[in-house]
Amino acid sequence: MAEAAESVVGSKARAARTVLGQLVLPGEELLLPEQEDAEGPGGAGERPLLLNPGTRSRVRVVCGPGLRRCGDRMLVTKCGRLRHKEPSGGGGGVYWVDSQQKRYVPVKGDHVIGIVTAKSGDIFKVDVGGSEPASLSYLAFEGATKRNRPNVQVGDLIYGQFVVANKDMEPEMVCIDSCGRANGMGVIGQDGLLFKVTLGLIRKLLAPDCEIIQEVGKLYPLEIVFGMNGRIWVKAKTIQQTLILANILEACEHMTTDQRKQIFSRLAES
Amino acid sequence: MKETPLSNCERRFLLRAIEEKKRLDGRQTYDYRNIKISFGTDYGCCIVELGKTRVLGQVSCELVSPKPNRATEGILFFNLELSQMAAPAFEPGRQSDLLVKLNRLLERCLRNSKCIDTESLCVVAGEKVWQIRVDLHLLNHDGNIIDAASIAAIVALCHFRRPDVSVQGDEVTLYTPEERDPVPLSIHHMPICVSFAFFQQGTYLLVDPNEREERVMDGLLVIAMNKHREICTIQSSGGIMLLKDQVLRCSKIAGVKVAEITELIQKALENDQKVRKEGGKFGFAESIAHQRITAFKMEKALIDTSDAGEKAGEIIAEAEPPSEVVCNPVLWTPGTAQVGEGTENAWGDLEDSEKEDEDQDGSDEAIILDNMKMDTGVELSDTGNQDATIVLSDSEEEEMIILEPDKSPKKIRTQTISAKQEKVPSKKPMKKRKKRAVN
Numbered sequence: 001m002a003e004a005a006e007s008v009v010g011s012k013a014r015a016a017r018t019v020l021g022q023l024v025l026p027g028e029e030l031l032l033p034e035q036e037d038a039e040g041p042g043g044a045g046e047r048p049l050l051l052n053p054g055t056r057s058r059v060r061v062v063c064g065p066g067l068r069r070c071g072d073r074m075l076v077t078k079c080g081r082l083r084h085k086e087p088s089g090g091g092g093g094v095y096w097v098d099s100q101q102k103r104y105v106p107v108k109g110d111h112v113i114g115i116v117t118a119k120s121g122d123i124f125k126v127d128v129g130g131s132e133p134a135s136l137s138y139l140a141f142e143g144a145t146k147r148n149r150p151n152v153q154v155g156d157l158i159y160g161q162f163v164v165a166n167k168d169m170e171p172e173m174v175c176i177d178s179c180g181r182a183n184g185m186g187v188i189g190q191d192g193l194l195f196k197v198t199l200g201l202i203r204k205l206l207a208p209d210c211e212i213i214q215e216v217g218k219l220y221p222l223e224i225v226f227g228m229n230g231r232i233w234v235k236a237k238t239i240q241q242t243l244i245l246a247n248i249l250e251a252c253e254h255m256t257t258d259q260r261k262q263i264f265s266r267l268a269e270s
Numbered sequence: 271m272k273e274t275p276l277s278n279c280e281r282r283f284l285l286r287a288i289e290e291k292k293r294l295d296g297r298q299t300y301d302y303r304n305i306k307i308s309f310g311t312d313y314g315c316c317i318v319e320l321g322k323t324r325v326l327g328q329v330s331c332e333l334v335s336p337k338p339n340r341a342t343e344g345i346l347f348f349n350l351e352l353s354q355m356a357a358p359a360f361e362p363g364r365q366s367d368l369l370v371k372l373n374r375l376l377e378r379c380l381r382n383s384k385c386i387d388t389e390s391l392c393v394v395a396g397e398k399v400w401q402i403r404v405d406l407h408l409l410n411h412d413g414n415i416i417d418a419a420s421i422a423a424i425v426a427l428c429h430f431r432r433p434d435v436s437v438q439g440d441e442v443t444l445y446t447p448e449e450r451d452p453v454p455l456s457i458h459h460m461p462i463c464v465s466f467a468f469f470q471q472g473t474y475l476l477v478d479p480n481e482r483e484e485r486v487m488d489g490l491l492v493i494a495m496n497k498h499r500e501i502c503t504i505q506s507s508g509g510i511m512l513l514k515d516q517v518l519r520c521s522k523i524a525g526v527k528v529a530e531i532t533e534l535i536q537k538a539l540e541n542d543q544k545v546r547k548e549g550g551k552f553g554f555a556e557s558i559a560h561q562r563i564t565a566f567k568m569e570k571a572l573i574d575t576s577d578a579g580e581k582a583g584e585i586i587a588e589a590e591p592p593s594e595v596v597c598n599p600v601l602w603t604p605g606t607a608q609v610g611e612g613t614e615n616a617w618g619d620l621e622d623s624e625k626e627d628e629d630q631d632g633s634d635e636a637i638i639l640d641n642m643k644m645d646t647g648v649e650l651s652d653t654g655n656q657d658a659t660i661v662l663s664d665s666e667e668e669e670m671i672i673l674e675p676d677k678s679p680k681k682i683r684t685q686t687i688s689a690k691q692e693k694v695p696s697k698k699p700m701k702k703r704k705k706r707a708v709n
Contacts, residue, residue: 115277127275155278193283195294233279239287247296 064096104229106165113227140174142182157188192235273359314430318422322412327426344391357411379494383502413481420463461502
C-alpha cells in the first residue's frame, strides 16, 4: 500500500493508456493519449493545457464511474482497476474504474430490488441501499389507476427501475417501462430469500457472457431476480434448495472457473 | 443513516428455515461461527472475530487514587463503543439503548463476577491503585456483539501486562518495561457470554444468532459462565416466558461452549506467548501481508542501458540459431494448452475476465484478512499446483458442511482450532509469498 502511494506521488500523472487494467488510487491524475503526446508524461500538473487549445484536435472522451473531469484533467475518485472501451465511432472511448464496493449509488435506468419502508399519501418510500430512500408512485405500476391501487404492503419487495437519479435529489423509481408494460417489474412474491452481495458480483453475474446463471439453472428449477444494488432474490422449490443456491451465488465471487465447475458437478451428483 | 429494513419475505423465510432446523450460513442449532483471535504488537490488544463480527479490545492502565470506600482495591473500567464503521445504523456519540444494555451486561459479566483480583492492583492503600481500563470497539456488526465483546475483553485482560512497581517504605518506584518485565494481571477465571435466541415464543432456540436472526428473534437469553460451570450472569430480554428446563438446557449448552472457547483462548494466548519469546513476527499488523495490493503490478526496474547495444550484439553473435518449432502441446493451466512456440494462444482469452477477477479477489483478501488467506496464497503461487486444489477443496468442504445437515458440529470446531494452530506461527506461507513478490 505504501509503495503504491509512493509511486502515485512520485510520478505526478500517469498516462491512462499505460495503466489500463492496473490499480489506480483516488486522487491520482491520468493523462489522455492526446495530452501525453503534447506534453510528455508528468507535464500536465505544472502548465494548464488550455493555453494552447488550437494546436490539438479535440477528442471526446467519456469519464465513467470512478473518474471525474476537473478542468482539463482526469482524476481518479475510486480505488480499482482502470478500464477502457474503444469507441465504435470516432473519439477517445470510455474510461472507467472497476472497483469492489458494497454501497450502491442510484443510477438512472438501473433495475434494482427495493424494500417498501413507508406508505405516505400516493407514494411509497422504497429502501434501495442508497443514501436515501427512493420514491415510487402508486400509479407507476402496470394497470394502476386512481381507483385501482396496487396491493403493496410495507416490507414488500419491489423490482423496479430508476427514472430519476440525480446527485442530491431523491431518486424516483417506476415499475413500468416507457410503454406502460410491467416487463417483469413489480412486487416480488412473498416467498424466497433476499440476500446481499457486492456490486461487483452482480455486474459479473449480469454480464451477457456469464455462464454462472446457466449453470445454476441446470441444478434446480428456480426463480431469481438480480438488482443492480447488490440484492439478489432467489426462490427454489424447497428451503434447502434456496439456501444452497444463495450460498453458491455468494461463493461465486471468490472462485475461479475451474473451482466453480467442480462444485457444480459435485452438487449435480448429490 | 437508517438501518436497512428487513423485508417480509426475509422474515418469513428465516422463520420457516428455523422451523426446518436450517440456518442461513448452514450451521446447526448449537453451532458457533468460527472464532478467530489475533493479537496486536503491544500487550493487551486483540481482535476477536466471530464469523463476520469483529471486536477490537485494548487494555490500558493508570495510577489513580482509589475510591474512599474501597481503599485497597484497584478500579476496573469497561467501555464498549459501537462505531459507525460497524454498521451505518449506529449513530456516533449517542448512547443507544443497545449500547447501554451491552455495556451493563459486560460490566456485570466481568466486574461483578470478580474474575480479576482487584486487591492485587493496590499499590499504596488509600493513595495509589491501578485503574485498568478495557476499551472495546466494534469493527463490524454481524450479530451477537455481546459474545464477541466478552471474549475480546477477557482475552485482552489475559494478554495485558502492567508495569511493575515496588514499594520501599514511603518510596514507590515504577519500572519501565526495560528495567523490569511487566507483570500480568491476576485473573481467577474467565467468564464468557453465550447468547441464545428464541423464536416462536420459545419453541425454537439458536446459539450465536447472526444479525438477521437477531432481527426476527422473539427473545434473547445471555448466560455468562466460566469453565468451572459457574454462572456469572444470566439475563433474559425480549419479554419472553421461558420454562425452567429450557433455562437448564441452555446452561448446559453454555457450559460446553464456554469450555470450547476457553480452550481456544488459552491456545491462542500460548501461541502468542511462544512467538513473542522466540522473537518471531507477531501482532495483527504482521499478519497482514505487505504490499499485496500491488503484488499484481509489475514494478519498473531501472536498467543501465549504456552498453546494451554491444552486449546485445555479443549475445546475438554467440547465440545458436533458433530451434525448431516445438510440436508437443504445452499445458499452461488446466484447460489451456498451446501448440507451437511463440504463437498467441487464443484459448486463454476466453478465461481472461475470470482471471482478472481472481486477481482482484486476491488483493481484496489481503485487505480484509480473511480466513482464506493461506489458501489464496497457495492458489496464486502457480498455476495448476496440486496442493492448491487440495487446500481449496478443503475450504470447499467447509462450504459443504454448510449445505449438508448431517455432519457433526464437533468436526467443524476441531477444524477451526486446527486452522488456528496453523495460522498463528504462520511463517511458512508468509515466506513463500514474499519470495514470490521478489520474483
